[in-house]
Structures are given as C-alpha cells and as structure tokens.
Amino acid sequence: MKKVFVVASIFVLLVGCTSTTPQKSETQSSQAPFQKSYSSSILLASSSPSFFAQDTVPNRPVQSVDPAADSTGADSLGGADEKQIAEILEQARGHYLSAMQAQAEGDSILSADEFEEAIKHLNEASYFPNIETNSDFNELSRSVIEDYEKYIATIDSIGPNSSIFALREKMNLEIEKIDITNIQIPPSLVPKTDVPLHINEYTKRTIAFFMGKGRSHMESWIYRSGKYFPLMSRIFAEEGLPPELMYLSLPESGLNPVARSWAKAVGLWQFMKGTGGMYGLRSNYWYDERRDFEKATRAAARHMKDLYKEFNDWHLVFVAYNAGGGWVRKGIRRSGSTDYWEMRHRLPRETRNYVPQYIAVALIVMRPEAFGFGDIEKADSLSYEYTSIDDCIDLGILAECAGTDLETIKDLNPELTQWCTPPNYKGYQLRVPFGTAATFAENYSKIPDDKKLDFATHVIKRKETISQIAKRYNVTTAILLEVNKLSRSKRLKVGAILVIPVKSNSAFALVDAQRKKEIADIARFNQLKEEGRKTSATKPAGRIASAVQKKKTKIQKETYVPQGREKVVYKVRSGQTLGHIAEQFNVRASHIRNWNNIPYGRHIYPGQRLTIWVPEEKFEFYNNLASQTATQKVKNIAAATVVKNKNIDQSGKTSIGWIRHKVKRGESLEKIAANYDVAIADIKSWNRLRTSRINAGEMLEIFAPDQMEEPAEEPIARKSNIAKKNLPEKNKIKSSTHVVKRGETLEKIAEKYHITISDVKKWNDLKSSKIMIGQKLKIDG
Numbered sequence: 001m002k003k004v005f006v007v008a009s010i011f012v013l014l015v016g017c018t019s020t021t022p023q024k025s026e027t028q029s030s031q032a033p034f035q036k037s038y039s040s041s042i043l044l045a046s047s048s049p050s051f052f053a054q055d056t057v058p059n060r061p062v063q064s065v066d067p068a069a070d071s072t073g074a075d076s077l078g079g080a081d082e083k084q085i086a087e088i089l090e091q092a093r094g095h096y097l098s099a100m101q102a103q104a105e106g107d108s109i110l111s112a113d114e115f116e117e118a119i120k121h122l123n124e125a126s127y128f129p130n131i132e133t134n135s136d137f138n139e140l141s142r143s144v145i146e147d148y149e150k151y152i153a154t155i156d157s158i159g160p161n162s163s164i165f166a167l168r169e170k171m172n173l174e175i176e177k178i179d180i181t182n183i184q185i186p187p188s189l190v191p192k193t194d195v196p197l198h199i200n201e202y203t204k205r206t207i208a209f210f211m212g213k214g215r216s217h218m219e220s221w222i223y224r225s226g227k228y229f230p231l232m233s234r235i236f237a238e239e240g241l242p243p244e245l246m247y248l249s250l251p252e253s254g255l256n257p258v259a260r261s262w263a264k265a266v267g268l269w270q271f272m273k274g275t276g277g278m279y280g281l282r283s284n285y286w287y288d289e290r291r292d293f294e295k296a297t298r299a300a301a302r303h304m305k306d307l308y309k310e311f312n313d314w315h316l317v318f319v320a321y322n323a324g325g326g327w328v329r330k331g332i333r334r335s336g337s338t339d340y341w342e343m344r345h346r347l348p349r350e351t352r353n354y355v356p357q358y359i360a361v362a363l364i365v366m367r368p369e370a371f372g373f374g375d376i377e378k379a380d381s382l383s384y385e386y387t388s389i390d391d392c393i394d395l396g397i398l399a400e401c402a403g404t405d406l407e408t409i410k411d412l413n414p415e416l417t418q419w420c421t422p423p424n425y426k427g428y429q430l431r432v433p434f435g436t437a438a439t440f441a442e443n444y445s446k447i448p449d450d451k452k453l454d455f456a457t458h459v460i461k462r463k464e465t466i467s468q469i470a471k472r473y474n475v476t477t478a479i480l481l482e483v484n485k486l487s488r489s490k491r492l493k494v495g496a497i498l499v500i501p502v503k504s505n506s507a508f509a510l511v512d513a514q515r516k517k518e519i520a521d522i523a524r525f526n527q528l529k530e531e532g533r534k535t536s537a538t539k540p541a542g543r544i545a546s547a548v549q550k551k552k553t554k555i556q557k558e559t560y561v562p563q564g565r566e567k568v569v570y571k572v573r574s575g576q577t578l579g580h581i582a583e584q585f586n587v588r589a590s591h592i593r594n595w596n597n598i599p600y601g602r603h604i605y606p607g608q609r610l611t612i613w614v615p616e617e618k619f620e621f622y623n624n625l626a627s628q629t630a631t632q633k634v635k636n637i638a639a640a641t642v643v644k645n646k647n648i649d650q651s652g653k654t655s656i657g658w659i660r661h662k663v664k665r666g667e668s669l670e671k672i673a674a675n676y677d678v679a680i681a682d683i684k685s686w687n688r689l690r691t692s693r694i695n696a697g698e699m700l701e702i703f704a705p706d707q708m709e710e711p712a713e714e715p716i717a718r719k720s721n722i723a724k725k726n727l728p729e730k731n732k733i734k735s736s737t738h739v740v741k742r743g744e745t746l747e748k749i750a751e752k753y754h755i756t757i758s759d760v761k762k763w764n765d766l767k768s769s770k771i772m773i774g775q776k777l778k779i780d781g
Helices: 077-104 108-125 135-154 162-178 201-209 215-237 245-255 271-276 292-309 315-325 324-337 342-344 354-366 393-401 407-413 437-445 467-473 477-483 507-535 544-552 578-584 589-596 614-625 629-646 668-678 680-686 746-752 757-763
Strands: 008-012 018-021 050-054 063-065 384-387 430-432 454-460 497-502 565-571 609-615 658-664 699-703 736-739 775-777
Touching: 063 544, 077 108, 077 135, 077 589, 108 135, 108 162, 135 162, 135 589, 162 201, 162 245, 162 699, 201 215, 215 245, 215 292, 245 315, 245 354, 245 477, 245 668, 271 292, 292 324, 315 324, 315 342, 315 354, 324 342, 354 757, 384 437, 393 437, 407 430, 467 477, 497 589, 578 589, 578 614, 589 609, 609 614, 609 680, 658 668, 668 680, 668 699, 680 699, 680 746, 757 775
Parallel strands: none
Antiparallel strands: 008 454, 018 384, 384 430, 454 497, 565 609, 658 699, 736 775
16 A cells, blocks of 8 residues: 655744733733834744723733633544543553552552653643543543552652642541640630631641641641742732632642643633633633633632622622532521531531631631741742733743743743643733843743744645644644644645644654654564464454564553452453442452553454453452353353343433432532432442542432432432332341441441431431440331
8 A cells, every 4th residue: 555645835923923021920010011023924824803801800911812722623533632631641551550650569659750740741631621531541640640649548648749639638537536625726816807717626637737747738838938928928819808708719729730630620820711701810721810820810809709699698609609600509498507617517528617617727827926837937928010922932042041840830820731822812911020021021032933933834635634744743633723723623624734833843854854753663564464464264254453562561560469369360341441340349440450460542352361460359259250161251241230221211211210420520429329219328328439529421220219310410309218218128227326436437338337317316306417436326118
C-alpha cells in the first residue's frame, strides 16, 4: 500500500502584539500610567470579529475576548487526545503504584506524597474536553481517591504536603475523638464580627485539631494569608460584605488557587463549573478562571451576597455555599429551626463540620499568638501589573521578557492551564511583577524570530479528519479546533489550510521529525507483517499483535502484594476487556493494571495470563471461576445477577421493584437515598460501591417497589418499611438491641444495619441524633 506523506509549510510569527497597562498593587496606592503598543500581523486560517467585555475587577483594562476561545470546540476525544490522556494516566498510575508500595512498606510520608502526585496528574488530564466520558480516567480517579481515603483512615497523621482535601478527610474521621478538656477560650479572645463566632464543643475540637495534627497546614495557611488577604479584603469591602468572610477560603482550599477537589471543585473558592459559570467564571482547555485569585474572589463575594439575601444568616450561607441551598431548606424543614446548631446533625458529614472549621481558622488567624502561632511569618502581598497579549505565546518567553522566571509568571496567572497564553484571545491580560511592564515591552520587541512561537500550516486532503491531523502533529483535537475556530460538526474543506501551533523553536524540525516517524512506521509495519507470516503456522490468524506484545520490554516497576489476598492466574479470552475481568473478580481494572504492569494505551490480548489477587476467604471460588470455560462463566454470572436485572424495561423500571436511577449533577448518595427512602449502605451494596463517591451520568440500581417513577427533588417522606416490604427474607434484619460504642453515630449504626437514620430515631423515640456511649437502641426488622 502506498503511503502518502504530509505536505506542510511553515510560517513564523513576525512580531507579537502586546501593550502594557500597569495596575495598582496591593501594597502601593498609585502609580504613573505606562502604555505602549506594538503592531503585528499573524496569518490564520480564518478570522472572525471579536466583542468587548468589561472586566468586573476595578482598574483592570478592558479586554477583547474572542467568543471562540471560551469553549474547547470539541465534542469528543480525538486520537491525539486519547494518546496524551493515556500518557498522563500512565504517569498517574506510576505514582499510584508507588503509593501502594510505600504503604505496604510502612512509609506513610512517601505514600501520601505519591498519592498527591497521582491526583495532580489526574487533575492535569481533567482539562481535556469531555474527559468525564473516559472510563479509564473515571476508574483510575475513583481507585486513587478510594485507596487514599482508606489509607488516611489507618494512619495517625498526614504529612505537610498533603492536600486540603486529605486534611479534611482526616479531620472528619477524627473530630469526634479529640479531647478538649484542656481547651479553654476566654470571651476576650473572641472579637466582635458580623459573622458570629460561637465557642462550643465543636469549635473547640476543631481548634484542638489545628493546634495538633493539623498544625503544619495551619502554619502554611497563615503564611499564604499575607499574599492573598489584602486583595480579598479589598474586594469584599468593594462588594459591601464583612471582611472576615475571606477566612472561609482557608477551609475551602487552604489558599491554593489551583486546588482541585475530589468532587471537581476548583480554585481558592472551590467553584464547581456550573456555579462558576453563573458568576462569569469561564473555563476551557486553555484557562480556568475559577483559578484566578481576583475573578474567583469577586465571584465568591457575589455568590455569598446572593445567598445572604435568601437565608439572612451567615452560618446558613456557609452551609449553602458548601452543600447547596437545598440542604439548608431541608435542614430547616427537618429540624423546625433556622439555627445552624439545631440542624447541624441533619446535614452531610463534611458540611456538619464546615461552620466549626470556619470559626476555628478565623479565631486562629485573627489571634495567632493566643493559639501558639505567633512566630509564623506571612508572605509578601501580591504586587503586579497587566500587559496585553494578543497572540498565543510560550510563558517561558514571556517570563524572560519580564526579567523573571516561569514559576513567577505561573504564580501570578494561575488561571492559565497550558504552556502558553490562549489562542484567539485578543487583549489577554497577563500579570507581570510590579514595575516590569516597561522592561517587558522593551525586551519583547527584541526577541529574535527563532525564539517566537512557530506555526505550521497543513493543507487538508480528501478523507482526512481533524483527529487524524491532530495525531499526525502530536497536538490535541481541541487545540486545532480552537486555533482554527472550527467545530467538530463542520465538515473539513479539501484544500483549506489549518494552522498547527508548535511548542518548539523550529516548526521545520517538527515536520521533518514527522516525516521520519512516518518512514519508521512504514518500516515497522512491514516488519510486523513479515513476523506475522512466520508465526501464522503456530498462532491463530489475527494474533500478530499478541506476539508483538509479548516481545515488548516490560515496564520496570515492581508489583506489590496486597495483604489478605491470594494469587489467581486468569487466562484472557477473546473479546474480553479489563473492565469485564475486573467485574467478574469484583476488583478494579486499575488494580489489574498495577498487578500486571499494564500501561494505559496498551490492551490485553487473548491468551494473556493475568495475575489477580482475591480475598483469602474467597480463593476457592475465584480460582474455580478462573478455570471455568466461557460457557460456564456466562451461566454463573447470569444466575448471580438474574434477580437484579429481571424484567428491566426501557424506562429503567422493573416489575419486581428495581429502578435504574441516572445520577444528576450535584446529587450525592445521601440525597438519592433520602429521595427513595432507602439506606445509603443498601445502594452501595446493590451497586458494589466501596465509597459514597458517584459521578454525574452514572446508573444506579435501586430497590424501590413503591415507586413507579423517579421521585421529585424533595419528595414527601415515606415510611422506609414500605420500600423494603418485598425484599427477600435473608435481607431483612430481625429485631435486636444495639449497645452504642465509643465513636459511633446514628449514621454509622444505620449503615451497619442497612436501615435509615429516621428508622432508628422512630423506633427509639429520639428527637435528635445525639446518642450516648452504652445507650441501648432498638433495631426492628
């Protein structure tokens, strides 16, 4: 077959168009204006008029924003995207594997650091368009977070490099166990503020935590407060809000502007994408304004102002900010009170501890010396000015222009998620260190052409797709669509020219390397074809890839042996995937990858032998399963799931009471369980969930025979025994007495017996969720 080579031509940006406008720093009140502009021209495949949008930050220059730059323009992942995602996932898997190895060896600090590194790589992948549809990404993310959470529960304390989210998880696990006998806070230490700072057992426990196991994190937050609080204080004052609201950013993100939570909230103020969009925070592949310390703080102030108008209570505002207004209304309805402390026990676990965390950090930061933090120095406040950038330019080059380093530019511009300023964004406002605007302009004009961003041009040929072209140049489909202002639905025109952004000093070198790669690919193809002929006598047709796979060098990574498990060897059959095998053995696909060093981007093949570690007590069962024929296996699996899947119609309902619920954005297991009046533990059991984390779009199977349609968002409460009346006899719990143990809560007891909290309270005539050690509780069937 004749191979057609890519025909490409090159052009270089002649001169970058920039203008600079200095802004007030947080430490200086005024400055003489400086402005200089440079003209330039850049050849693009297409052009469209831009519109002007006034930025909401005072004294910030008007910037021209291209509407095409506000979305990735990609409807799905292309070949190049998938390749890059696989590489990032493999990096994350490497750190994940190292974390598990360190955990097995008892090195808690290294294990936590490796878990954090794995999560950082997953966060990097999260900016690819439609990444939520990538099953490998979702599965690995869930595995890393679940194993990290389990590990956090087993160790005494977490290291100083652990994220705020790991810290919160540890705090929520231990807060009820903290001894506060020696914690005394005199009224004189509590300042008068618009936001009430109540001192009670909950806030004392949280203060004790930050003075003990959370001390290293608190010290870091106090240091960072010097950097961000002057700006936050100014913005909250401009919005007419109490300045102490800025302390909420501490338990939200630990003052980390690039923080990304395990629930996908981003930035100093932890905005979800939808909520951020409501307040003007845009995000795409190139930038995420939720990470911008100015824009996000302004949005947070306005969001809290709106919530206060609705609830007229700052503690309820915090609950709504953390969990949503629905939980506030539900808490008021269930408790019959608008007092946060009265409804606290009816809120989700994390939200239950949210207001005490705010009060604790606010007191410590306002009176650091009283709590043993008086010797902590604070960082210098932010000091910067703006320069206007019209072109897509490498941040490293811009740092050189400003006479600073790349880390400083990234630190001042945390909203930038890639290596350059966004394309098709006229007048992008880049921050540079205060006083460097003139130097920046002068140095930029002297940059030689070979150090400016290069572009290649590609002439579209018949039958070519955008994904194929992206893969050919090793860029993402999303980048090509954005730079050329195209949509995936639009057909490519033969003969049209595409602009290819190149992260290189020489686009000629890129094209030359591409051609050499194609020659090598052809040679490799012929080699594989020849090897296939030689092995066809001993191997079935279509198994050439299998033979090549076995010859590849194995990844030089040590595998780890999970405790309490035994080894089963499984032979892969035709048509199987890691997901199929993982489901059969009730493990995660990422675990199978780790146990067998299978990198992302590499597929399993028929005849391959996989090591699978199964629970010791179930070794015989899974060992027999591994040796069964395909026909036997299908019968066994069908028999095991026949009850759950019986008579499911297209609407997702079943004649025996099973309902298929599609998880909506913002839903939690707690909310879904309340809507169907079933226990969280039941939903987790029915769907083989190890934790309570679920993703939007995920399908859950729920046994609710009394519901012929999905419930409304906040349904009228129903008796839980109705939902369970048709369950098999073995699933019912006989009447018994439970003696409350130390550390137990109604939530834990309800989960243990697969019942709801309301059941326990009803059977024992409890008016609140407070229980005592040694108290006897009646558990009915």
